[in-house]
Every structure is written in structure tokens, then in C-alpha cells.
Amino acid sequence: MLSIRNLHASVDDTEILKGLSLEVGDGEVHAIMGVNGSGKSTLGHVLAGRPGYTETEGSVQMDGQDLLALEPEIRSREGLFLAFQYPVEVPGVTNLEFLKAAVEARANHRGEEPPNASEFLKQARALCDAVNLDQAFLRRGVNEGFSGGEKKRNELMQMMLLQPKVAILDETDSGLDIDALQVVADGVNGLRAPDRSFVVITHYQRLLNFIEPDYVHVLVGGRIVRSGDKSLALELEEKGYRWLEDEVA
Amino acid sequence: MDFEQLAVAPVESPAWLRDFQTASRSALVGVPWPDRKTEAWQNTSLRALTADSFDTSSGVDGSGDPNEYLIEDLNSTDLVFVDGTYLQDLSDPVPSGVSLVHLSDANEAEAGMIRSRIGTVVPPTHHFAQLNGSRLDDGILLRFRGAVSQPVRIVWQSTGTRSLNHRLLVLMEEGSQATLIEHFCGAGEAFTNSVSELDLANNSHLYHCRLHLEKETGIHIGGAHARLGSHASFGGFHLGTGGPLKRVDVTIDHAGAGATSLLSGAYLLRASQRIDYHVCAEHSAPQCDSQSTFRGIIADKARAVFNGRIHIHRGARKTQATLDNKNLLTSDSAQVNTKPELEIYNDDVSCAHGATVSQLSGESLHYLRSRGLGTEAAFRLLNFAFINELLDRAPEPALAAFLRTKLQSWFDRGGS
Numbered sequence A: 001m002l003s004i005r006n007l008h009a010s011v012d013d014t015e016i017l018k019g020l021s022l023e024v025g026d027g028e029v030h031a032i033m034g035v036n037g038s039g040k041s042t043l044g045h046v047l048a049g050r051p052g053y054t055e056t057e058g059s060v061q062m063d064g065q066d067l068l069a070l071e072p073e074i075r076s077r078e079g080l081f082l083a084f085q086y087p088v089e090v091p092g093v094t095n096l097e098f099l100k101a102a103v104e105a106r107a108n109h110r111g112e113e114p115p116n117a118s119e120f121l122k123q124a125r126a127l128c129d130a131v132n133l134d135q136a137f138l139r140r141g142v143n144e145g146f147s148g149g150e151k152k153r154n155e156l157m158q159m160m161l162l163q164p165k166v167a168i169l170d171e172t173d174s175g176l177d178i179d180a181l182q183v184v185a186d187g188v189n190g191l192r193a194p195d196r197s198f199v200v201i202t203h204y205q206r207l208l209n210f211i212e213p214d215y216v217h218v219l220v221g222g223r224i225v226r227s228g229d230k231s232l233a234l235e236l237e238e239k240g241y242r243w244l245e246d247e248v249a
Numbered sequence B: 001m002d003f004e005q006l007a008v009a010p011v012e013s014p015a016w017l018r019d020f021q022t023a024s025r026s027a028l029v030g031v032p033w034p035d036r037k038t039e040a041w042q043n044t045s046l047r048a049l050t051a052d053s054f055d056t057s058s059g060v061d062g063s064g065d066p067n068e069y070l071i072e073d074l075n076s077t078d079l080v081f082v083d084g085t086y087l088q089d090l091s092d093p094v095p096s097g098v099s100l101v102h103l104s105d106a107n108e109a110e111a112g113m114i115r116s117r118i119g120t121v122v123p124p125t126h127h128f129a130q131l132n133g134s135r136l137d138d139g140i141l142l143r144f145r146g147a148v149s150q151p152v153r154i155v156w157q158s159t160g161t162r163s164l165n166h167r168l169l170v171l172m173e174e175g176s177q178a179t180l181i182e183h184f185c186g187a188g189e190a191f192t193n194s195v196s197e198l199d200l201a202n203n204s205h206l207y208h209c210r211l212h213l214e215k216e217t218g219i220h221i222g223g224a225h226a227r228l229g230s231h232a233s234f235g236g237f238h239l240g241t242g243g244p245l246k247r248v249d250v251t252i253d254h255a256g257a258g259a260t261s262l263l264s265g266a267y268l269l270r271a272s273q274r275i276d277y278h279v280c281a282e283h284s285a286p287q288c289d290s291q292s293t294f295r296g297i298i299a300d301k302a303r304a305v306f307n308g309r310i311h312i313h314r315g316a317r318k319t320q321a322t323l324d325n326k327n328l329l330t331s332d333s334a335q336v337n338t339k340p341e342l343e344i345y346n347d348d349v350s351c352a353h354g355a356t357v358s359q360l361s362g363e364s365l366h367y368l369r370s371r372g373l374g375t376e377a378a379f380r381l382l383n384f385a386f387i388n389e390l391l392d393r394a395p396e397p398a399l400a401a402f403l404r405t406k407l408q409s410w411f412d413r414g415g416s
């Protein structure tokens, strides 16, 4: 589904990703862990095509397609979704019109009929309920004045609406209480499907009690230095990251 | 050029107007032609004006194009002027409660009333208004009595290169209510020097909407000036697209105790267009409220000027005044000069004044794109958001809908 080979990427001429490789098969859930500054968000941004993040070497394929050759909006319409670590506030654009524009853009791209206004509203309301977000949030500016947890749930709602092929969740669990964590986990687990893959970026092992990963990878200095199954996450929880960093050094 | 030399009254003007024309002319004696050193014109060049711009000799060019000013579903009484000439065939009869008087055929009583009010609402420092007064040969008085529910729209259309001196005097009688739309349009290269004076008696209510939608070739210098009596309330809405030279002065004088005003405006510029709004809330009476909000979107190499002034006089106790101007630049070469001015001669007031300039945020744009919105759609959504809240203040849904389509087509033509 997602095949990353020897990816090098720079931000402001500083190389952050230094030869990262990752194979994510259909229907798999991969967790990426690592200390702050190890390049986790950079990976997400490069995949989503954020301006200023330039790949200098390597390749990324999504479903056999050269992902990095596509404009950010095409990547999205083709099925890539990044839940931002820091969702952006867009005052004045209501959540509802934003979501509607996103769904329409995707439908048009795929030659499908977009839902009509009332179908769409119904769907958006149901998703609000699913992520435990008051329906009033639909009428508010996108993420405008939302609390940290509300922003994360808003990201989750967008993911559920857009039904991606590959979803990357960047620290969607950070700053959430246990109930909110359960909502995130339910959202992801509910979407798990043979034709949908997840890359769950997290700092803590905690989330992985709720979302069971098939593989766990550790990112150090812009490279994956260790991969394993979920027991690796427990090992990290116990020993911290130092031993791996030392090993790499 | 020279104000004095340009201030020439037409031969065929009505006799009772002559002393007004003369007074306007003498106010211009020795007034220097504005240049960059003239404070009110510091950031706006008059270079686009030439001697030809002031040529009033050429007659009416065309018969006008009603499609140009069509506002769907707006059930208004239309008064249509093409190149300064009133066209009865295109106009509607005025409803009851409204009287329309052309200066050229005012009877003695009407002439007396006009003479006593004309030129008293516009501030004396507005030299182009005086120029308008000195050259005045026609104009209209609109008088409102009681509650007039149907909006009245004045269409000022230009078709050629003629110099136009529109003059409008509105008298809102005590307790009256009305909605008035001034709709400027035209595809020509006319120079319009227009003055509107809105005189609101006690307890009257006027919603005034002024649309500057001439094609980008038109030059416009004009003003809309309101004086509010006791407990009068005034709503204003301005929309301006740019041109080689456009300047609009808006003054609201809160002259009677308890008067209130709510003013909104938006300007949209692209290519190398210009626009200059000078907005001033005068507070001379106590317990008045004024709120002014202007938004500008400036694209390409365009340049906007906004000057927002709140002037609170000594006696204006318990004034509440806010003025807010926000600008969005959508290119690196777009420019805006926004200048807030506060002049307060009273302690017992609450005032807020703000001006901001922001660049369209790359982060927001990327966020929208990461959800599948194309650059165009994302741009439009972001720009619209900036201005949309103002449109909701339009009094007629049909008008709001029309303005939304205008904005839409502005963006579609590559406004951003």
C-alpha cells in the first residue's frame, strides 16, 4: 500500500530524514515511535507534500503510484490522509463548508456523485457524534478556538469522512485524557479494513494498548533503527530510547 | 491643474443655485491642487486625472445597459441615470412616502429647502465636493416620510468619457425609515465626481448601500456624508472594486444625542488597481454609538489606502466608537496603507481602533489542500471567509446574494 524507500528530506536546507525505508502492506497498522525531534512529523509532512519540505533522494509509492510527484490535494483525493500534530486554525471558514468542499473535491476527482446537502449534513452530524464533538462545532470556524482535544477529534472526524487508503496519525493521542484516547482508538479500529493502512505516530506506548499495531518502528535521527512487533513498544516503555540511540551512535 | 480654473458653473443652471455655485467656487480660490504633500492625498496620486477628465462638453454617449445593473429578485424602485441624465423609461415611479425632485425643475418651496440644506452635510474641507458644487447643473433631492419598505435604488451608469458631477441630497424626515442603494456602474472611462449628502432628522432610520462597481477603466472621486439627528440610526454598506483612481470619502456626523451608526465596507483590488477609502466618524453629540468595519483584499500589484478616523468632540460624553480595518494581501507585490486616527476631546468615552494587514496564510492554504481542495477552491474559501461576515449585514437577501455573486466572479476572474 505504502512503500517508502531510502527517503531523504530537508527542511530549510537541513537534512532531517536520512534514508528512511518503510513498507506498509494492505490493511496493516504500523506504529512509529521516537523522541522529540527524531523526524516523525517531518515524515508526515513530506508524505502530505507540505511546502518547504523537500525530498532530495529516494521514492515513495502509494498503491503503485509515485506519491511525491503529485500535488498535495491530489495525494489527498487519491487516498492519503495526515492527521496533523498541530491542526491549523482557519477562522471564518466554517467546519461544515470546509468538510463539504473536501468531500466534493474528492468525489469530483473520482468521477463520483457528491452527496447532496442534506445527506452530507446528516453524515457530518453522525460523525460529530461518533467522535464525541458537539454538532455546534460544524458551524464554527475550522479549529478556531478549539481546545487541543477538540482539534484532535476534528482531525479524526475528517479522517472518518474521507475514508482514506493510507492514514497517518501524527501524535493524535498527545494531550488526550483516557476517554478521548478511547474515542481515537474506536475511530481507528472502526476504520480498519483490508484495503486501508495506518501509520500511527506516537510518543507513548499507551495508545498502542488501544490500537494494536502489526509492527512498531523506532525513528532515530531521521532513520528507522529498529523494527519489531508490539513487544518493542513495551520494551521502549521500560528502557526508554537511550539504549537505541547509543547503539546507533 | 487648478481647482479654481476647473470650478466653472454651467450657463444653463437654475438661478436659485447660482449663489451656491459661487460660494463653492470661492471656497476653492487659492486652494492648491493636491499632491503627495497634501495630507488627505498622501498615498493616492491624482495623476490619472487629465484636463480631458473634466470635459463636460460631450453629451450623453449611450442609452445604458440595464443588464449591467440587474440585481435579481431585488424588488426596488429604480431611478436610472445614464451619463448624468435621468432616464424616465428605465426608471420606476416613486412609491408613496418618497418624493423625487430634480434640481433643474424644483418649485420655489423645494428650491428653498434644497438651498438651505445642500452643502451642509459634506465637510467644507472636501475640495472635490466643492468642485462638484461649483459645476452643479443638476442633481436630485430624495425625501422620505414614514416607513418606506421598498428599497430605492439609484443607478448611476456611465458609458463614455464624459465628466460627471452627480449630486444627491437625501432628507429623512422625522421618524422615517428607508433603504437606499447607490449603484455605480459603467464600462466607460468617465470621471465621476459624486457627492451624496444624507440628512437624517431625529428618530429616522436609513440604510445606505453604495456600490462602486464601475469597470476598472472608470475614475471616481466621491463621497457619502451623513448627518444624524437625535436617536437617528444609520446603517451603511460600501463595496468598491478598484480602478486607475478611486477615492471615496465617508463621513458620519453623530450630531444628535443617542444617534447610532453601523458601517461596513469591503474593497477588492487586483492587477494594478487603486482605491482609497477615507472614513470618518464624527461625534459631536453625547451618547452616540458608532461601529465601522472595513475589509480589503488586495491582489497582484494593486494598492489600497484606508484612512479611518474617529473624532470625538468635547461635548460628546458617553460615546462608544469602534473602527476596525483588516486587509489581506494575496501577493508579495500587493500593498496597503492603512492609517488609524483618533482625536478625542472627552474623557467619558469608550473607543477601540484597529488596523491589521496580513498575508494569506500559507499554512491555512496547505491545510485545505491536504484535505483535497484545489488551490483555487482553497484560495476562494479563504478569501471569502475574510469578507463573508460583512455581507451578512446587507439588509436585503437579494442584495447579499448579488454581492456574493459579484465577489465570486471577482475571484473567478483571477482576483486572487
Ligand SMILES: Nc1ncnc2c1ncn2[C@@H]1O[C@H](COP(=O)(O)OP(=O)(O)O)[C@@H](O)[C@H]1O
Pocket: A011, A012, A014, A016, A034, A035, A036, A037, A038, A039, A040, A041, A042, A043
Ligand atoms: N521548519 C523547520 N525548520 C528547521 N528545522 C525544523 C523545522 N521543522 C522541524 N525542524 C527540525 O527537524 C527535526 C525533526 O522535527 P520533527 O519532524 O518535528 O520531529 P518529531 O515530530 O519527531 O518531534 C527537529 O530537529 C526540528 O527542530
Ligand SMILES: [Mg+2]
Pocket: A040, A041, A042, A085, A170, A171
Ligand atoms: Mg512531531
